[in-house]
Amino acid sequence: MLAFALVPAVVQPSAARADNPLVQHVYTADPAPLVHDGRVYLYTGHDEDGSTYFTMKDWRVWSSADMVNWTDHGSPLSLATFSWASADAWAGQAVQRGGRFYWYVPVKNRATGRMAIGVAVADSPTGPFRDALGRPLVENGEIDPSVFIDDNGQAYLYWGNPNLWYVKLNADMTSYAGSPTRIPLTTAGFGTRTGDPNRPTLYEEGPWVYKRNGLYYLVFAAKCCSEFIAYSTAPGPTGPWTYRGTVMPTQGSSFTNHPGIVDFKGNSYFFYHNGALPGGGGYTRSVAVERFSYNADGTIPTITMTNTGAPQAGTLNPYVRQEAETIAWGSGIETEPAAEGGMNVGWIENGDHLKVKGVAFGAGASSFAARVASGSSGGTVELRLGSPNGTVVGRCGVPGTGGWQTWTTVTCPVSGATGTQDLYLRFTGGSGYLLNINWWQFTAGTALTAPR
Structure with a gap:
């Protein structure tokens, strides 16, 4: 591409003291971090400049060794990767298994007009990714896949809005055993929503599942709109879930939010998105990160958005390329x-x-x-x-x-x-x-x- 072929559409602020959002030259959304080989790889959606809807055509990959200097790896996955997809490159997540990287994403199936979940595979965390199946992995019209591999090697795929589903993935990560199972959305498990008889619990979308010290966590976007981030815990990967409260209150000039949590170099990090860049909003979002510490009992503290971001984890060596x-x-x-x-x-x-x-x-x-x-x-x-x-x-x-x-x-x-x-x-x-x-x-x- 010639450098004069595109005029930058994201206007940059003159002050450069802040480190959140993590990326300033494109809009990013729906963060999905993955720690691999001493780096954090961040898989994001990409909001189009000036968008007035969730107009998303591709996904982006970034990586960092220190949580503040982020390398742009471009777009190794797009709607064009899936011959059967027509639109809506929305929130996904990647995982590593057996030296390969599997990226689960929701897209609109051209044949049915419904949202479906595809899976792409690559030999590198930065791609290039290819369609692993040539068809949807699972399709029930719902979105936001999250993937989790338990200590015993069993992998699970979770997704859903307005419901919450899971399925046990086979070891090949591109097929599954049994049928999708709907997780009961009880108020004990996911909190109480008022004012919407069709949605009695706070669960909205964007599940993020992981395990820490034997406890299973399900962090999710709650109570549209505007959303906040909440979480539940369970003794097993499929429940029963107990609602634990708010992780991040509603804030940040975007009516959606989306969680991602990882541990890296001895610290814990919470990724989210907001509308903090110039021109930002609910359809032009930007990914940010905060460092946090769990409470002694394993609960997650309330985390507030900042424009300073996480402290640098180490330094950058200028004497290598x-x-x-x-x-x-x-x-x-x-x-x-x-x-x-x-x-x-x-x-x-x-x-x-x-x-x-x-x-x-x-x-x-x-x-x-x-x-x-x-x-x-x-x-x-x-x-x-x-x-x-x-x-x-x-x-x-x-x-x-x-x-x-x-x-x-x-x-x-x-x-x-x-x-x-x-x-x-x-x-x-x-x-x-x-x-x-x-x-x-x-x-x-x-x-x-x-x-x-």
Whole structure:
């Protein structure tokens, strides 16, 4: 894709101190985190810019080693993956088993016009994913699949709105034993809803099931609309469930919410979505995260949305190659598939910037290299510390390369980059789009002193 072919539609705020929402250059929804091999992989839906309905055509994947710098892996799964699907790429979840990754998603079946659940499979957490069956795995018109593998190896698929269903998946993760079973929605199990005789309990949609210390948790979106997040617990994976209360009260300028909970590097994290970006709302949502600690009795505390997000879990190493699309906060940029593989950052104009949080320079960096391309006359990558207008520790000129996917590597000296700092790549130049950037890397060396 040419960098001038799309005008960014998500306007970025000028302040870059916040780290929630996690992604700023596209709208994201319905988070489903998965911990694998030292990283958190985050599977999300994708709300279209300016949408006035749940107009969703594909899913996105992101990953992080520190909960604040998130790498954009693009869209390895879309409606087009399922030849039988016509619309509605809504909330799903992925799981790993036997070295393969299974992503369960609800879509509209073209043949029946009903919502059905498909399953896609890949050999990598970032795809590419392919339709595992060529048909729905299960179809009863309901949505929001959640998948859970118990300690004994038995896998379960849960889903439903307005009901709540489960089925036991076979070891192949693409077939099931028996028939779907409806979980009784009792007020003891799922709380009491008032004002709607057709929905006597708080359960609405978006189940998220997991096990901790022998106790089974079912976290869900409650009482539309606007939704809050509630949860129930049980001694077994199919119940009986006991309602435990609120996880996240109604808040956040989106009338839906969607939970995802994982443990990572010794801490627990709650993912959700809201409408916090400019232009955000109930149909243009954004995923965010909070760190939390369980109470001593295993109950979940009440969690409130913040714009600061979770603390960084570790630091980022600038002396290994870092993808430019690994970002804590981006202003004015977009991403696209790169001809060299992976994704690159593009649609860069004068004054746009990227924030990379907690970069561990240590004793100091001596130079900086970046893989860049430009179909115009290029620009400059300014390396700044602390803020978009912070101390300049290096400037790398980027020439015109003759094309937005015609890549070259530029280098420049660095002075004054020591310790652990928030790094800002600020882009400057003339009018229009300046450059694309694919990756960057610092070289360690004696920290130079800037000339007076």
